[in-house]
Amino acid sequence: MERKYFGLVLFFIILLTSQEMVIQSEARVCEVPSKTFSGLCFSDTHCIVRCHSEGYGYGKCSHILRRCRCLKAC
Template identity: 75%
Template sequence: MDRKFLGLVLFFIVLLTSQETVIHSEAKICEVPSKTFKGPCIKDKNCQVRCHSEGYGYGKCSHFRRLCMCLKPCDD
């Protein structure tokens, strides 16, 4: 019984250590001020709607400057 258990433990150790490590690289995201949003940006939802209508995937309020910032992948 002990040999079977030890064999099973060694099998799982070999199985876990033999997995290849995959590193995913994500594209950098740049913030671009909205061209059509007017006034101070307080709610992210309003900014998201405006950025989406400008062709961006996402928008959020810059809480420090109160600007609507649209997000897009950076051009390298």
């Protein structure tokens, strides 16, 4: 009976150790101030539209200075 479960136990050990070996990496993100956005930024929607027109993938409002910041993968 021990031999019957040996393959199953070995399979789970290999499965668990293979998950530990996977290295995940994140893409670097570059953030620059928008050149076309004017005024204080309170809504990300308007900032995103401006950043898309400047060729960036995303835009967000900074929390402290309320400026539009454009983001893209470096």
